[in-house]
Amino acid sequence: MVLKSVQAIFRPFYNSFRAAYRERVANDLKKYGLRYDDLLDPSGNMDVAAAMSRLPQEVLDARNQRLKRALDISLKHVYLPKDIQAKQTPLEPYLRPMLRQVQAEMKERKMLGTKKPYDRQLP
Numbered sequence: 718m719v720l721k722s723v724q725a726i727f728r729p730f731y732n733s734f735r736a737a738y739r740e741r742v743a744n745d746l747k748k749y750g751l752r753y754d755d756l757l758d759p760s761g762n763m764d765v766a767a768a769m770s771r772l773p774q775e776v777l778d779a780r781n782q783r784l785k786r787a788l789d790i791s792l793k794h795v796y797l798p799k800d801i802q803a804k805q806t807p808l809e810p811y812l813r814p815m816l817r818q819v820q821a822e823m824k825e826r827k828m829l830g831t832k833k834p835y836d837r838q839l840p
Contacts, residue, residue, distance in 0.1 A: 739808070746807035748796040749787040754812035755780055764823065768815040776811055 746753060759766040769777065790797060797805075826832070 743807045747802045747805040749790060750797050750801065750805055751783055751787050752780075752805075752807050752809060752811065754810055755783055755787075757812060757816070764816060764819050765812070768812055768819045771815050771819070772812065780811075 742753070757765045759769050796802070
């Protein structure tokens, strides 16, 4: 009972902080022309690698182009022009829906006690 009342008191503060943080992250990503999903690392997470392998080639090419452009402008210590920043959609997901699907499949496999049908990873 006490926990719910404390949550009710702090929820508006949390929501305003969350919205401000989300906007700040979006603005920082716009400066480099990145999307939030571009920050997910396939070499550090096998689920991300599996999700990326299921994406169409055009989506992967666009991701690689965004990463190259971000690296280039970061090394030059500049940001994208304001007119290009205005066209960016940093919070639009392209990888997370596929990642959720991969994680659901992994969870289902774990519940069934089975392994991947074919796994090329070394033990």
